[in-house]
Amino acid sequence: MSFAEKFHLRIPGPTPIPPRIQQAMAHPMIGHRSGEASRLITECSERLKKIFGTEQHPLLLSSSGTSALEAAVVNTVAPGEEAIVVVTGAFGDRFAKIVEKYGYICHRLDIPWGQACDPELLKSFIEEHPHARAVFFTYCETSTGVLNPIGELSRVVREHSDALVIVDAVSCLGAVPSRMDEWGIDLMVTGSQKALMLPPGLAFAAVSERAWTTIEKNPGPRFYLDLPAYRKNLEKGTTPFTPAVSLLFGLKEALNMLDEEGLENVIKRHELLKEMTRAGIRALGLELMARDQDASPTVTSIHGGAGKWESEELRKALRQLQVVVAGGQQHLKGKIFRIGHMGYCDALDIFTTLSALELALHQTGVPVELGAGVKAAQEVYLTHV
Amino acid sequence: MSFAEKFHLRIPGPTPIPPRIQQAMAHPMIGHRSGEASRLITECSERLKKIFGTEQHPLLLSSSGTSALEAAVVNTVAPGEEAIVVVTGAFGDRFAKIVEKYGYICHRLDIPWGQACDPELLKSFIEEHPHARAVFFTYCETSTGVLNPIGELSRVVREHSDALVIVDAVSCLGAVPSRMDEWGIDLMVTGSQKALMLPPGLAFAAVSERAWTTIEKNPGPRFYLDLPAYRKNLEKGTTPFTPAVSLLFGLKEALNMLDEEGLENVIKRHELLKEMTRAGIRALGLELMARDQDASPTVTSIHGGAGKWESEELRKALRQLQVVVAGGQQHLKGKIFRIGHMGYCDALDIFTTLSALELALHQTGVPVELGAGVKAAQEVYLTHV
Incomplete structure (x- = not known):
């Protein structure tokens, strides 16, 4: 039945994809270097700012969430450097796997699955690893349904270390409060196929001024995931590589829906x-x-x-x-x-x-x-x- | 007017996207680990084989063409190794830039833009660089409208070297003959947004048995673009990371259209x-x-x-x-x-x-x-x- x-x-x-967004994505294809594409890219980035809670312009990557996690790792940590990864489930574990795959030094803070990271525990761990260049967190750990107290955790890092604060917010951004700048988060990434109501295929990354300094100097190899290339192109209203245009049309409509609801x-x-x-x-x-x-x-x-x-x-x-x-x-x-x-x-x-x-x-x-x-x-x- | x-x-x-494909992409979203997604992934890969002209199963990447170029580089060339890049325009140049960005040794064979690579010239260049582990070609050089004689060029490499033959076929595959196996091509990549009539956001890579041996041993760092992970997952009818599901629905319809026309x-x-x-x-x-x-x-x-x-x-x-x-x-x-x-x-x-x-x-x-x-x-x- x-x-x-x-x-x-x-x-x-x-x-699920709202019918309005499906319809928006059926827009006739346009040239990815056209004025219309530029306006679309510029508008989407501008309007994503308040979802992240930042004055920085979020960058638009055409790939799924994991690519943004990898971008976060390879742009902030350089060969030979140390990173702390707070693992509260499968997606924290993925951050750790990426760090390890690149041969960077990974200090895992493993939290029992189903629990959030305790700020006090984090504080001691940071003090044990003073050379870490970045601390990686998962805002919502999709594998367990836990939302880490990311504002508080970020504050702990900023008070006790110079490490960058990196946050995977793939499965919650657009559905939970995010005050990236106020909380002192340096790099936050998300994907299109969760609270943003789009099909998979787009990822977004916002980067603090402080993090750009590190990223621009980072000699580690990357090309498709080289964030400075995205920043430079975004200033000209474009992307370094052909973007997933149909999803961008959908994104604009998703942002309309979020604005209408508030x-x-x-x-x-x-x-x-x-x-x-x-x-x-x-x-x-x-x-x-x-x-x-x-x-x-x-x-x-x-x-x-x-x-x-x-x-x-x-x-x-x-x-x-x-x-x-x-x-x-x-x-x-x-x-x-x-x-x-x-x-x-x-x-x-x-x-x-x-x-x-x-x-x-x-x-x-x-x-x-x-x-x-x-x-x-x-x-x-x-x-x- | x-x-x-x-x-x-x-x-x-x-x-441009055909209306049939637009409609197919408006399919309700499905779980990316569902049986339906598995059948879609398996069918698309199987049916792409004849477009490549190979018995190997093309891998499905959710990202645009350049990511597949990068995947071709980082999976076949290892740190410290040499590569030859035949540059006939902007996209050959992109291959060279990726090789250089990773710090691998790049021997550029620059051909005047607007001309195809001459097999005789290639032969001498290969003999001058006997340590190259891979030779990178562009089948159709989008920036000039030149189609390189890729079958012949591949034959030259195979006859005079052990280097792998890597081909960027982004802007022509599905519109030109491709006999990857017969021509001895080891790795061929393409994208969704050209002859395959889809929006940008998917890329495909087919890999020869010979190339897998090199790729599996390659210690170079990569995560989102790690081809062995795609191969292992494809055998189980899945992808290592969330695929661009809506584009896969479109791909199936594009393959129907190509089959109907022949x-x-x-x-x-x-x-x-x-x-x-x-x-x-x-x-x-x-x-x-x-x-x-x-x-x-x-x-x-x-x-x-x-x-x-x-x-x-x-x-x-x-x-x-x-x-x-x-x-x-x-x-x-x-x-x-x-x-x-x-x-x-x-x-x-x-x-x-x-x-x-x-x-x-x-x-x-x-x-x-x-x-x-x-x-x-x-x-x-x-x-x-």
């Missing part, structure tokens, strides 16, 4: 979606992976039921019901599932997801009170709206 | 478009940059009139008439203009372009017989169809 293409994509990215409201909406999801999950007797104070407004991770139920079986039952959620990554494979609630997502989507989850639990033999999750989410909704 | 968006994009890429017919169509364009340009008394035997079926470069007319002024007049052509790159800026006739382009597009060009020449004060270019192109058309 279903239409093949009428499914609900509730993974933590790629996220960034403050967008952030509040994501807070509400998080609260609703968590209340629903709790009401169904399932276990949330992140504590309330660590939970991301963009993705919620749910622990397996320790014998009561099996997450991959549950995901299959949900897929049958046309709801797609994500499984666990690395050692969490088969142990958790994750619900994405960022971007083009509203309260009704949470009711839909929870109602399908209730059915799927029931169908896989897990005792569940039908409607209880939805009811809890509705109650949260009523107190907020 | 015009509709703002009803213009004719006749630059050598990005090229690759042989696609290649013949491009030959015809080239002949028509060149006949029209000659009939208008303008000077073609490439000799007949060196001319690419995808792009035609026209020299400035040595005082008779100025290419940037002409381009502006054409833009007013809703036809967009490209200017010259590097030292050819202002001296030439280039007409792209690849991908979603047919005979009527050439008439349109030539008729506008005749008007533009007239409007900028260049003596021209109106209709003469169109007539010459029509005559070519009649002899071929």
Whole structure:
């Protein structure tokens, strides 16, 4: 009983594309060196500033999020130098892998998956590694649904070290507060396919003045990911290499949508979606992976039921019901599932997801009170709206 | 007298997107690790094989053409090693710049822009540099409209050296014959936004068995562009990093279109478009940059009139008439203009372009017989169809 293409994509990215954005992306192709392309590039960068919370112009890369992580590494750390990577999950781990792949010295601060990084712990770690040139963080750790207290962590670094503060904000920027300049963040990157409601294929990087000094002097090899080339070209309204033009048309429309709703409201909406999801999950007797104070407004991770139920079986039952959620990554494979609630997502989507989850639990033999999750989410909704 | 968006994009890429492909790209977003994504990735790679002319599975990169050029360099050449780069224009120059940026030893064989590389000259150059580990070529040099005799050049390398043969086929693959395996090419790359009729944002790389041996052992640093990671993931029907999903949906439809026309017919169509364009340009008394035997079926470069007319002024007049052509790159800026006739382009597009060009020449004060270019192109058309 279903239409093949009428499914609900509730993974933590790629996220569903609003029809307005689909339509914008169908704009006839234009020359990438035309005046129209220049205006598009310049406007997108200008309007991304407030999403990052910076006076710097975000750079536009045509590639997916990982390329921006790599750009952050190879532009700030030079051969022979040391870096600290705070690893709170699979994407912190990816930062560490990139640093190691380039043969740079990597000091990993491993935090148990499902927890945020504690500022006190960070402080000691920084003091143990005074030669680190940069500290790498994950704002929202997609693999666990944890939002690190990035403002506070950045402050700790700035107070106790000269290291650059680098932040992967791929799975949350545009859905959470970001005051990059005020918080003292030196380089922040994100991708198109999460809260920005676009298909994958674009990545963005904003760089502080302080970081540019380091980056411009960095002799480490890079070409497609050479950020100074992007900066120099952006000043002329262009990109060093052919940009993903259709996605830029989509980006402009995504920025229109964020402006119309108002960034403050967008952030509040994501807070509400998080609260609703968590209340629903709790009401169904399932276990949330992140504590309330660590939970991301963009993705919620749910622990397996320790014998009561099996997450991959549950995901299959949900897929049958046309709801797609994500499984666990690395050692969490088969142990958790994750619900994405960022971007083009509203309260009704949470009711839909929870109602399908209730059915799927029931169908896989897990005792569940039908409607209880939805009811809890509705109650949260009523107190907020 | 015009509709703002009803213009004719006749630059050598990005090229116009067929409505069918636009529609395919508007497919609802899917999970990048879903079964549907796996089937899409596997099918696209399988069907790209015949476009490359190889039994190897082309790898799918989510980034633009230059990233594939960089991938070709950093995967085949290791720190301290030597490479030969045949430079016939701006894109050969880009290969050389990448090699140099990484600090590898670069032997440039510079050919005057507008000419193809002569196999005899290549032979001597290879003998002068016996330690080169790879030789880099540009199949179609977009900046001049020259198609290098890549089969013959590859044969010369294979007969006189153990170096790998690397080919940038960005601005021609899908419009020209390619027998990668038969010609002994080790690594060939292309991009989405040229003859493949897609927006920019995808790049493809096919690698010979012989090259894999070198690539797997190469200790040089790379992460997003690490080809072995793409190969390993492709075997499981996936990509190492989030792919540009919407472009993959478009790619499948582009491959349908190429299959329906038949690759042989696609290649013949491009030959015809080239002949028509060149006949029209000659009939208008303008000077073609490439000799007949060196001319690419995808792009035609026209020299400035040595005082008779100025290419940037002409381009502006054409833009007013809703036809967009490209200017010259590097030292050819202002001296030439280039007409792209690849991908979603047919005979009527050439008439349109030539008729506008005749008007533009007239409007900028260049003596021209109106209709003469169109007539010459029509005559070519009649002899071929």
